Amino acid sequence: MRISILGGSGFLGRRLAARLAADGRLGGRAISELTLFDLQPPDPPPAAGFPVQCLGGDIAQLPPAAIPDGTDVVFHLAAVVSAQAEADYELGRRVNLRGTDAVIDRCRRLAAPPRVVFTSSVASFSGGQGAVLADDARQVPANSYGAQKAAAELLLADASRRRFLDAVILRLPTIIVRPGRPNKAASSFVSAILREPLLGLHTDLPVAPDFALWVASPRRAVEWLLHAATMDSAVMGIDRSVNPPGMSVTVAAILHALDAVKPGASALVRRVHDPATEKIVATWPAAFEALRARTLGFAPHEPLVELVRAFIADDLDATRRERGLG
Template sequence: MHITILGGGGFLGRKLAARLSETGTLAGETISSLTLFDMAPPPAPEKAPFPVRCLTGDVADPQALGEAIPPETRVVFQLAAVVSAAAEADFDLGVRVNLQGSLALIEVARRCGVPPRIVFTSSVASFSGDQSTVMADDARQMPLNSYGAEKAAAELMLQDASRRGMLDAVNIRLPTVIVRPGRPNKAASSFVSAILREPLLGLETSLPVDEAFALWVSSPRVVVGWLLKAAEMDTSALGTDRGINPPGLTVTVGEMLAALSPAERALVKSEPDPVVAGIVGGWPARFAATRALALGFQPQVGLAEILQAFREDDLAQTRAERGH
């Protein structure tokens, strides 16, 4: 079984590649080879029991994708994206990567010998709602930002390609993933990881929203499990609706800050940012996720579990990378 990870150099791509290397199998089949594809050279996982290719290129270029996704590919994890605030700031770039990249993926997938499973990482940003909204599994996607619109449009095209038998897609609408290792990025939700990660490193950080603000979140460890579940599951249970709202967790900013020590909490400085607040303020903070639970997707249990996962998996490496 050949697998390709688009966005293989990102933190989720690296974690997914490491997990596949540990098991050496997917859906009960032996992994024969793995391709990691990104704009910059993605690192190969250590001690992979199969050959790993690390390629660079433009995700919206069918020729580059054709090299990354050979005809024998069985599973493609599409993790490559221009994140929320960056897509809002640069409309053309967001459309190119988030939408045209998905159209290029469909074009290349049609050349595979067997229609491959495509695991597409969509987002809660493809919905809109206020802090009290509970999104049902069949809720209409009405994004209030370009990133969410691009993700929703890509979902529709992948769903239609699945209907036509060109590929076999599962669209996972990820919550805000915390705690992200490394450094802050250009996502509007970057502060959600930063208000936990930076104090644990002894660094100050800013808080652009108030402490009552609630978000739908999950840990990288649980998200990798969801991606593998999406790759292995029997999609006949999905029918024509290929979108899944996975079972994340609702937490407020205040609850996250309360999980820190007093000294760590003091490093988080309130600095209201109307641009960031305007983007994340349209993201629902609660989802029913009944469909995902019935399909066997693992729920995100609690904030303590999220922090423990970061301490075990990423804190030491992040501290070493950033010199703190």
């Protein structure tokens, strides 16, 4: 089985590559080759028992070697994310939309249509705190990233109908806990209120404790990606998009889980008013029904406390080192 990961240097791309290297197999078949593609050639995962090709380039001018002849599965995770796509319209359109067109065009040239697992986003929806979105809810994006992702979904579904490729599209929830440091993304606080206190640092909370969010852990996201790569897609018909079964959680519940794992840690979280962030996050839907995903075999989410413990096990030490926190 030949696999490509586009966006192989990203947060999920690196975890997915490491997981494939550890497993050596996908869907019961041995992995014979892995290709990683990103702006700069990604680092190969440690200890892969199969050849790993690492390529750099512009996804809108996708080099054919990024999806070699005979590729069975493409994980298309390459994206310009929300804050950047909002700041740089052309760049977002180029990567999120033209990049997807380039993936379609390359897949058309293969002898057999590969499975393409694409990550769309909860950011392609609006609806706000009152929303519990059904599986057939319409995407009315309130940001350029979400609009580009929703448009890319349409193009991939159409390419699947035409049998250029065989897409399964996951509209990922907000993924927490992201390692690293706080950034300017409006969603930065959702990871920060767990990560920073676990590092012993103060952090700001720009929303009220009863603010609800649709979230998932990196571990669960990787499991969903693997399932999307190997499931039967024929049952999806022409609708190739899935809202996977994340969790609808309040900020208070997140902080409660934090304190359960590290008593008193939530005292490091300070409520601050931040009207700019409040305006953006007010459009985010708080919950999804996600019934179709369960029918399609996507596993439900683990409890919040487990999500916090997984961050500690997987990422806390590396984050501490990366940030020079000894």
